[in-house]
Structures are given as structure tokens and as C-alpha cells.
Amino acid sequence: xxxxxxxxxxxxxxxxxxxxxxxxxxxxxxxxxxxxxxxxxxxxxxxxxxxxxxxxxxxxxxxxxxxxxxxxxxxxxxxxxxxxxxxxxxxxxxxxxxxxxxxxxxxxxxxxxxxxxxxxxxxxxxxxxxxxxxxxxxxxxxxxxxxxxxxxxxxxxxxxxxxxxxxxxxxxxxxxxxxxxxxxxxxxxxxxxxxxxxxxxxxxxxxxxxxxxxxxxxxxxxxxxxxxxxxxxxxxxxxxxxxxxxxxxxxxxxxxxxxxxxxxxxxxxxxxxxxxxxxxxxxxxxxxxxxxxxxxxxxxxxxxxxxxxxxxxxxxxxxxxxxxxxxxxxxxxxxxxxxxxxxxxxxxxxxxxxxxxxxxxxxxxxxxxxxxxxxxxxxxx
Ligand SMILES: Cc1cc2nc3c(=O)[nH]c(=O)nc-3n(C[C@H](O)[C@H](O)[C@H](O)COP(=O)(O)O)c2cc1C
Numbered sequence: 001x002x003x004x005x006x007x008x009x010x011x012x013x014x015x016x017x018x019x020x021x022x023x024x025x026x027x028x029x030x031x032x033x034x035x036x037x038x039x040x041x042x043x044x045x046x047x048x049x050x051x052x053x054x055x056x057x058x059x060x061x062x063x064x065x066x067x068x069x070x071x072x073x074x075x076x077x078x079x080x081x082x083x084x085x086x087x088x089x090x091x092x093x094x095x096x097x098x099x100x101x102x103x104x105x106x107x108x109x110x111x112x113x114x115x116x117x118x119x120x121x122x123x124x125x126x127x128x129x130x131x132x133x134x135x136x137x138x139x140x141x142x143x144x145x146x147x148x149x150x151x152x153x154x155x156x157x158x159x160x161x162x163x164x165x166x167x168x169x170x171x172x173x174x175x176x177x178x179x180x181x182x183x184x185x186x187x188x189x190x191x192x193x194x195x196x197x198x199x200x201x202x203x204x205x206x207x208x209x210x211x212x213x214x215x216x217x218x219x220x221x222x223x224x225x226x227x228x229x230x231x232x233x234x235x236x237x238x239x240x241x242x243x244x245x246x247x248x249x250x251x252x253x254x255x256x257x258x259x260x261x262x263x264x265x266x267x268x269x270x271x272x273x274x275x276x277x278x279x280x281x282x283x284x285x286x287x288x289x290x291x292x293x294x295x296x297x298x299x300x301x302x303x304x305x306x307x308x309x310x311x312x313x314x315x316x317x318x319x320x321x322x323x324x325x326x327x328x329x330x331x332x333x334x335x336x337x338x339x340x341x342x343x344x345x346x347x348x349x350x351x352x353x354x355x356x357x358x359x360x361x362x363x364x365x366x367x368x369x370x371x372x373x374x375x376x377x378x379x380x381x
Pocket of ligand 1: 051073096114117267292293294316
């Protein structure tokens with residue numbers, strides 16, 4: 001197995017087979033099947049919402065590379081008059097800096113520093129991109145999911161249902177066939193905003209928002225809530241997960257907020273915190289989980305999976321300088337998949353074989369299954 005993995009790693013540096021999950025199944029008897037928002041996907045690696053899912057060209061590259069899913073950039077909700085309560089999040093900013101971010105223990109991860117926020121073009125343009133995503137999804141080439149930032153009121157205020165209704169209905173109309181899948185973003189800049197100073201206010205959003213999106217949609221809808229890293233302690237992260245039981249999926253957890261610099265960041269501090277919280281959360285019957293944050297190796301995917309995640313979504317790892325990937329050819333999504341899956345020390349296959357050797361993962365019907373990793377989720381409580 002080891003020798004085969006070394007060989008595959010070397011030969012796939014030039015070109016990754018599009019249907020690599022079938023190859024992994026046949027060559028290693030490893031079933032990479034995963035889940036995202038209630039859908040079966042051929043493997044666990046998807047693209048998180050952001051600057052890398054802004055146009056049809058990026059989606060086409062993701063489909064060609066064989067990503068499991070891609071979440072579109074977050075659009076700011078509007079009502080039928082075009083009014084947007086969260087308009088402060090529709091900032092235009094193009095400059096991004098990919099840089100090292102030191103963390104404890106002498107570790108230096110990567111982060112993308114960027115001052116922008118949500119989708120900065122028209123909602124009509126966004127709906128055009130949603131239709132492109134729908135066609136890729138229908139063709140079985142790439143599962144594409146829109147992301148929205150809906151109105152979030154202060155505690156004493158009502159929700160602007162008009163924004164929920166109009167935005168969701170337009171997305172449903174563009175998507176056409178049920179179910180509509182949608183992510184609701186609670187972003188790091190929101191976590192850094194005065195709106196998010198108040199715990200009961202945040203918990204009310206999480207309790208009410210999934211039901212409001214369900215009620216607003218003219219067709220059946222599944223809702224993933226992307227939880228923020230709030231500026232409170234780990235226990236509050238768990239409280240947020242519990243409050244959000246009405247969601248179909250939780251994306252855990254969006255980037256940290258550096259109040260001094262006024263920017264969101266990732267790297268090891270982010271994965272340390274996310275895995276720490278996921279390792280202690282205890283509530284039975286919480287929604288399906290999708291991990292995000294500093295995922296740059298197959299081993300890190302396994303860490304999230306062993307904390308209960310059914311799949312993962314990455315951003316920063318798709319943005320590194322080309323010299324950081326061991327592959328010599330291909331698009332960034334292809335090079336990233338090559339390293340994440342086939343790296344002979346840190347890849348997904350190597351990690352799963354190692355867990356088998358340690359007696360921590362068993363074969364069923366001769367196969368190791370990615371989704372079985374969750375059975376080993378450690379629940380400290
Ligand atoms: C430049 C940039 C823009 C992002 N924009 C969004 C966004 O609009 N909506 C959202 O839900 N997440 C957004 N994210 C968060 C990513 O989807 C991802 O969850 C997060 O960066 C953690 O994963 P990573 O460590 O692999 O980057 C953004 C991230 C970056 C780096």
C-alpha cells in the first residue's frame with residue numbers, strides 16, 4: 001500500500017484523475033463518500049464561500065478538478081425594492097494578501113488578509129451565477145450552493161421578513177427544482193461588529209433564522225448555518241451550536257477576528273479553537289457538521305472528521321503560492337486535492353491507513369469508509 005501510494009503521489013503530480021475517488025476505492029479499498037447539506041458527495045473536500053467562487057470560470061475549474069462541492073460568495077439579502085439592511089457588508093475590495101500567520105508552539109500557518117465583505121455586484125448578477133451553478137449541479141459535475149447574509153435584528157426589533165422572502169424566492173426561482181440548498185453566513189466581521197456584543201441577541205438569531213428561511217422559501221429548502229467564532233469563550237460556541245438545532249447543517253466555524261487590525265484571520269489559532277470546541281460539544285441530535293478552518297492536509301481533514309464532521313470546506317489552501325504544492329501541473333484546486341488526498345505522509349489515504357494499523361478504524365466489507373471516522377468522535381462531556 002505504501003509503495004503504491006508513493007507511486008500514485010508521484011505520477012499524479014502531473015495530472016490528477018478527475019474521478020480520483022473511484023481510483024482510491026479500487027486501489028486502496030477506501031470509500032471516501034461524504035455528506036454536505038444532506039447530499040451524498042464522492043469525497044469530503046469542498047470549497048468554502050469567498051473570493052474563489054465569484055464567477056463561472058472558477059466554478060468550471062472546480063468541476064474539472066473534481067471538487068465535491070463549492071459554496072458561492074455570500075450575497076447580501078434584499079427586499080423587492082432593493083433595500084438591504086445588511087448593506088454595510090456589500091463592500092468592494094479586490095486586494096488580498098496571502099501571508100504567514102504565526103501561532104503558538106512556533107507554528108506558522110497561512111492566512112488571507114482582506115478588507116472586503118460580501119458580494120459587491122447586483123443581485124441579478126448573483127442569480128446568473130446561481131443558474132450556472134444549478135446547471136453544473138444538474139449535470140452531476142459539481143454541487144454548487146449559494147450563500148446569503150440575511151437581516152439580523154437587535155433583540156427588541158423584528159426580523160425584516162421582506163428581505164428573507166424576496167431573496168429566498170429569487171434563489172428558488174433560479175434553482176427551480178427542489179430542494180433549494182442555501183448557506184447562511186455569520187461572518188467574522190459580524191463577530192467583530194457591535195451587533196454581536198450581546199449573547200442573547202446572537203442566540204435569538206440562531207434559534208429563529210433557520211425557521212425564517214424555511215418559511216420564506218416557496219419550495220423545500222435545506223439550510224446550512226455557518227457559525228462565527230464569537231468574541232466569547234468556548235462554552236458559548238457550544239451554546240450557539242445548541243441554539244441552532246433548527247438548521248439542517250452547521251458549518252463550524254468561520255474565521256477569527258483580529259480587533260486590533262480590524263481583519264479576519266485563520267491559521268493554526270483557528271483550527272486549534274475549532275477542534276477544541278468540537279471535541280467538547282456534547283449535545284446529541286445536533287445537525288450534520290461541515291468543518292472549516294486551516295485545513296491544509298489530509299491529517300487535518302481527519303481531525304475534523306473525528307470531531308464529527310461529514311465533510312470540509314476550504315478557502316486559504318486553494319490560494320497558496322504554486323511553490324507550496326507538490327504537484328507540478330494543474331489548477332490550484334487540482335494541486336490542492338493531489339496533496340490533500342495522496343501525500344504519502346500527511347494525505348487522507350496515508351492517515352486512514354495509519355488509523356487502521358492502530359486499530360482505530362475498521363474495514364467493513366473489506367473497505368475503510370470516511371464516514372465511519374465520525375463514530376470515533378470524541379465527546380469529552
Ligand atoms: C478572502 C476570504 C473571503 C471570504 N469570504 C467569505 C464569504 O463571503 N462568506 C463566507 O461564508 N465565508 C467567507 N470566507 C470564509 C471561508 O469560506 C472559510 O470558511 C474560512 O476562510 C476558513 O477556511 P480556511 O482556513 O481554509 O481559509 C472567506 C475567507 C477568505 C479568506
